[in-house]
Structure formats: structure tokens, C-alpha cells
Amino acid sequence: MINMTEWGFIFGGEFVFLITMALEIRRTPVLYGEDAKRFLKEIEHPEQFKDSRSKEELLAIMEKTKRIWAEYHASKNDRP
Amino acid sequence: MIDLDKDCLIVKVSYENTIGSFDCGNADLNEFFIADSPKYHRQLLGETYFFVEKSTQRVVCAYTLSNDGIKTFDLPNSRKKKVREAVPREKHMKSFPATLIGRLGVSKEFANQGLGSQLMEFVKASCLYEEGNRCRFLIVDAYNQPEVIQYYLKNKFIFLFSTEDQEKQYFGMDESHPIKTRFMYFDLLDLGRQLFG
Numbered sequence: 001m002i003n004m005t006e007w008g009f010i011f012g013g014e015f016v017f018l019i020t021m022a023l024e025i026r027r028t029p030v031l032y033g034e035d036a037k038r039f040l041k042e043i044e045h046p047e048q049f050k051d052s053r054s055k056e057e058l059l060a061i062m063e064k065t066k067r068i069w070a071e072y073h074a075s076k077n078d079r080p
Numbered sequence: 081m082i083d084l085d086k087d088c089l090i091v092k093v094s095y096e097n098t099i100g101s102f103d104c105g106n107a108d109l110n111e112f113f114i115a116d117s118p119k120y121h122r123q124l125l126g127e128t129y130f131f132v133e134k135s136t137q138r139v140v141c142a143y144t145l146s147n148d149g150i151k152t153f154d155l156p157n158s159r160k161k162k163v164r165e166a167v168p169r170e171k172h173m174k175s176f177p178a179t180l181i182g183r184l185g186v187s188k189e190f191a192n193q194g195l196g197s198q199l200m201e202f203v204k205a206s207c208l209y210e211e212g213n214r215c216r217f218l219i220v221d222a223y224n225q226p227e228v229i230q231y232y233l234k235n236k237f238i239f240l241f242s243t244e245d246q247e248k249q250y251f252g253m254d255e256s257h258p259i260k261t262r263f264m265y266f267d268l269l270d271l272g273r274q275l276f277g
């Protein structure tokens with residue numbers, strides 16, 4: 001039989017956390033009907049997401065990103 | 081102005097590396113980053129990263145990413161239930177790989193320095209750099225508040241559902257209740273083409 005302390009742990013700890021997370025994961029979107037058609041049409045034209053910056057500016061952002069990850073991987077910060 | 085590259089270090093959250101103190105002005109986000117993100121990590125539900133200012137060790141901003149997808153079921157709403165029963169699901173289903181921005185916040189101490197945009201640039205570039213060609217979209221279930229929606233629109237995200245009513249209908253919400261979050265997405269394809277040809 002589960003005593004009060006154990007019930008307290010179950011309802012106060014990971015159990016509640018897992019239920020919350022399960023509810024969150026359930027929100028993964030599925031598009032139907034007109035929304036699906038619109039979405040499929042939109043993604044045929046990825047240029048609407050085009051960044052207004054020049055290629056040089058975008059490459060600079062990518063270089064900056066690479067430097068951040070290189071520093072991260074070289075450190076101990078990526079240990080699980 | 082603080083620079084994520086020059087002034088900060090990125091750290092991945094785990095039980096050993098937790099976010100001790102953080103205030104982005106939203107109590108739910110703060111609680112998630114401080115208390116829940118290590119559990120999220122341990123349950124393999126998502127990875128949280130945070131940037132720490134090198135000189136002061138203060139947490140500047142944080143974000144959580146998870147694997148996700150966008151699925152389309154190409155039938156009119158009125159017919160979907162009937163057809164679902166008769167036709168195998170796979171015939172109509174298309175699934176696109178996506179990365180979900182589960183949480184994202186900038187510390188109030190570093191607000192109004194353009195860090196939100198810097199962080200989003202970094203997240204987009206990281207998806208292309210770290211994920212390679214395995215992820216087409218970034219998606220976010222954004223708080224339906226003007227400043228939050230404006231932030232994502234400014235960063236070229238667009239709404240996944242055309243109207244709030246469509247989104248409410250999809251999630252089976254009462255139409256009279258305000259919708260708290262809106263799904264938005266960003267297509268990484270064009271950025272990838274601009275960068276890598």
C-alpha cells in the first residue's frame with residue numbers, strides 16, 4: 001500500500017511533470033482541408049521567408065554561429 | 081550592446097548544469113527554465129540551452145528545442161471523419177520534419193539590446209548547421225500577446241492556421257474563449273539556399 005509520503009511524491013514530482021509534458025506533446029499540429037492546402041501552397045514559395053540581409057551578412061551570422069558551437073564543443077558544456 | 085558570440089558562452093541544461101537565476105518577465109517561462117528544463121532533458125523531450133555572460137556569469141537568454149513535425153491531411157474538414165474511417169491514413173498524410181522552439185526567453189536585465197533577434201538568428205543558423213538537412217521548419221506555439229506575436233512576425237514566422245477560429249476548432253476549444261497561443265512557422269529552405277546555394 002502506498003503511504004501518504006509516496007502519494008505526495010507521485011503527485012508532486014515527476015508524475016505531474018509527465019502529464020504536463022504529455023499534454024504539451026499532444027499539440028503537435030496536423031493541418032486539414034483548406035489550411036493544409038494553403039500551407040502546401042505556401043511552402044512552394046519559400047522566398048516569402050527570404051531574409052532582407054545580404055548574403056555576406058548571412059554568412060557572417062553563420063560564421064558567428066559556428067564559432068559559438070566550436071567553443072561549446074571544445075568546453076565541457078556539452079556533457080550530459 | 082552585448083554580443084552572444086564575443087561576450088557569452090552557451091551551456092546545455094542538465095542536472096549538473098542548471099539555470100540558477102533567471103527572470104524574463106514571464107513566471108511560467110522562468111519556472112520552466114529554472115525547475116523543469118533538467119527534467120525535460122532527462123525525459124528526452126527537449127534540450128535547453130542558455131547563454132551566460134562571460135564577465136558576470138549572469139544568464140542572458142535561454143531556449144528549448146524539441147524534434148517535431150508538421151502534418152497535413154489533405155481533405156476538407158467536412159469529409160475528414162468519414163474518409164478517415166474508410167481510407168488508410170497514409171494515403172492523405174504528409175509529414176514534414178520540424179524543430180519546435182518549446183521555450184525562448186531573454187532576461188529582463190538584458191532587454192532592449194536586440195538579443196531576441198540575435199538569439200533567433202542563432203537558432204535558425206544552428207538548425208541549418210547542426211541539424212544539416214534533417215529539418216525543414218522551425219515551429220513555435222507562441223503566446224498570443226501582441227509583443228510576442230510581433231517578435232515572431234518580425235523574424236519572418238507566419239501563422240500555421242489561417243485564423244484564430246480555425247486554430248480553436250482544431251484544438252476543440254470553445255469559440256467564446258480567447259486563444260492563449262498561436263502556432264507559427266518559419267521555412268528554413270530559403271535561408272539554406274541563400275547560405276549554401
